[in-house]
Amino acid sequence: MQKTTITDLLEAGVHFGHQTKRWNPKMKPYIYGTRNGITIFDLTVTMRHLAGACEFLRDTVAAGGSVLFVGAKRQAQEVVREAAEGCGMFFMCDRWLGGTLTNQRVVLSRISYLKKLQEMETDGSFAALPKKEVAGLRREREKLEQTLRGIADMKGLPAAMIVVDVGREAIAVREAAKLGIPVVALVDSNCDPTDIDFPVPGNDDALRAIKVVIDTLADAIREGGSLHAKSAPQAAAVPAAASAGREDDAEAEDSAEAADEAVEAKA
Structure with a gap:
């Protein structure tokens, strides 16, 4: 799996937020500064959060969990669908159906x-x-x-949810929070990250920005799927080995009983 770099994020425009007049003060920890009235994300912070989200998703899927991708905005629909299908997970990219969770x-x-x-x-x-x-x-x-x-x-229920545009998908985020389902989300400068377990600060409006982040998360899911597939045969082998051990123990017990009976007969 090719690792995503800060250069990849920069070239995709992940660092561009909204106009400063639209920013949410709760996003301050993720902001580098402003340029021409536009909020600029600190991509070193974004990279750190993206890495943490990837680690969480990889471990979740490696443990056998499933992931639901959510993104109904026009720029995100095909990216979300292709990423979810590419890693064998679920998606909702038309509109959120209230009560899905x-x-x-x-x-x-x-x-x-x-x-x-x-x-x-x-x-x-x-x-x-x-x-x-x-x-x-x-x-x-x-x-x-x-x-x-x-x-x-x-x-x-899915073990985790990935969201593009937490403002638009507020109902989905609330449902996940109510059920304790961890949420990974691409969070823009005008959004509230409060209910997001793994926020990835960045541009959630540009197609290329959405794609580089979602594809990176999907790569982590595929990695987790590979780990799960490798561990499954080992897990299946453990009961078999235990059963064989029990059979050996039973045979040993039978042999011991037979030996005791032989000793008693001689006596």
Whole structure:
């Protein structure tokens, strides 16, 4: 995995924040200064926070946890989807469906309905329905696919969440905080980092800036996935070894009992 450098962040424009009049004072620890009325991030601080976020994600996935990517703003949608799919994780890049985390029963029912519509499309059920009704069902299916496609196979809650633009995705952040799900987020100068467990200070508006940060986080997730895959066979081998040990112990006990019986018989 190629390591991201400060030069990479600089070339992508990660250091550019919003106009100074829009800055949030809680972002002060991450700010280097201003230039032409624009807030400038301290990229040495950004690098340190990015490294910490990567370490957390790598360890989380290595332990078997899943990650949910969230980013519905236009610049982030494709980056989020491609990154999540590339590392085998879940995503929501259309709009956040309220209750995705805190009311999973409702979300699962919508996913179930989506799968039913998809089955009706493929098994020929639509052929028996009026054209107008079929058109309506197809529109509904397309809308659900757009919203739920990235979480259709998500079982249970994710172990972590990655967010682009915590202001826009405030509901998602609140749901994660309520459930104690750690949040990694690209946090711009106009945002409040209070509820973010692993803030990565930087530009959340420019496509290149979003991509360099999200791709770096995705690389850490892939690394964690590789570690998990390597540890799984070892974990499976432990019970087998323990079982073999128990069988050896049982055989030893049987041999000992037989020896005792032989001694008693001689006596």
